[in-house]
Amino acid sequence: MPVLPPSRRGIVQVSSHATTPADSTLSGLGALLPDLETLYKDIHSHPELSMHETRTAGLAAERLRAAGYEVTTGIGKTGVVGLLRNGDGPTVMLRAVTIIFGVLSFRTESRSANAFVDFRRFRNATYTGATISNLLLNAVAGILLVSMTLVQVGGGMSAQAAGLVTLGHAVAIVAFIRVGEKLLQRFGSRKPMIWGSLIVGLSIVLLMPTHAMLGTYKLLAIVAFTLFGVRLGFYATPSPDAAVATLPDDQAGSSSGL
Numbered sequence: 001m002p003v004l005p006p007s008r009r010g011i012v013q014v015s016s017h018a019t020t021p022a023d024s025t026l027s028g029l030g031a032l033l034p035d036l037e038t039l040y041k042d043i044h045s046h047p048e049l050s051m052h053e054t055r056t057a058g059l060a061a062e063r064l065r066a067a068g069y070e071v072t073t074g075i076g077k078t079g080v081v082g083l084l085r086n087g088d089g090p091t092v093m094l095r096a097v098t099i100i101f102g103v104l105s106f107r108t109e110s111r112s113a114n115a116f117v118d119f120r121r122f123r124n125a126t127y128t129g130a131t132i133s134n135l136l137l138n139a140v141a142g143i144l145l146v147s148m149t150l151v152q153v154g155g156g157m158s159a160q161a162a163g164l165v166t167l168g169h170a171v172a173i174v175a176f177i178r179v180g181e182k183l184l185q186r187f188g189s190r191k192p193m194i195w196g197s198l199i200v201g202l203s204i205v206l207l208m209p210t211h212a213m214l215g216t217y218k219l220l221a222i223v224a225f226t227l228f229g230v231r232l233g234f235y236a237t238p239s240p241d242a243a244v245a246t247l248p249d250d251q252a253g254s255s256s257g258l
Contacts, residue, residue: 033104039063040104053078121247130243133193137200137235144228147207147221155214165218168226176233183234189242196235203227 043056057073060080064071069082109117122128144166151157151165183192206224209217 033107036100037104037108040101040108051077124246126246127243130189130193130239133197134235134239134243137197137231140200140204140228143204143207144225147224150210151214151218151221154210155217157214165221166225168222169229172226172229173232176230177236179233180235180237184238184241189238189245192234192238193242196231196238199227199231199234203231 039059043059046055048054048056057078057080061071061073064080064082067082067084069084072081072083073079075081105117106119110119122131148162148166151162152159180192183195203224206220206227209220212220
């Protein structure tokens with residue numbers, strides 16, 4: 001029976017050369033990162049206004065064509081769609097821009113001596129929670145777009161009439177913005193932020209019954225949009241206060257911007 005040398009005794013080695021489809025797909029990812037990082041820096045060195053991102057759209061279309069995609073441009077003015085055919089079957093849509101450029105942004109900013117975003121701030125749990133909750137609450141703007149599209153396209157309302165449905169949102173913001181300051185002084189930041197989040201949840205529920213008749217849905221939408229404004233009044237002041245209160249003074253300005 002062979003005797004293992006002292007340095008190998010008690011060690012069990014398992015070797016496997018089996019690979020999965022994911023391994024094959026991701027094996028070349030590391031080689032792509034330098035080129036993608038260059039693209040990321042190029043795009044951010046040439047900022048463009050919203051709905052005027054013609055240069056950025058051109059870069060995206062060029063890259064997709066080079067990769068063998070069928071490219072359609074001008075979607076929503078500057079949108080670009082790439083279609084990769086792979087035989088018969090369902091079409092799968094992938095939105096990879098956010099993930100790829102999110103990773104590249106983190107890599108670039110983490111290695112920069114003068115980073116635009118100091119990711120070390122997110123080690124602070126209070127700041128991270130306030131920032132994420134703010135992002136998620138503002139992301140509900142998507143359902144507002146769906147609601148407006150529904151009443152105009154499905155209900156035949158004019159843009160002006162649909163706009164009047166949202167009037168309560170602006171009125172509530174003006175009426176309740178000082179309420180957030182009073183709530184912060186009395187309860188601190190935690191409770192008003194929770195109450196604001198619950199109000200948003202109720203607003204979303206009110207906008208969900210899209211099967212309702214137009215008259216009923218209009219009433220639900222008016223209440224929902226008004227509650228969205230109330231939420232902003234509850235949340236707007238306590239949220240940045242919670243975000244920056246535990247950070248050093250020299251980081252307060254840029255941290256509030258995030």
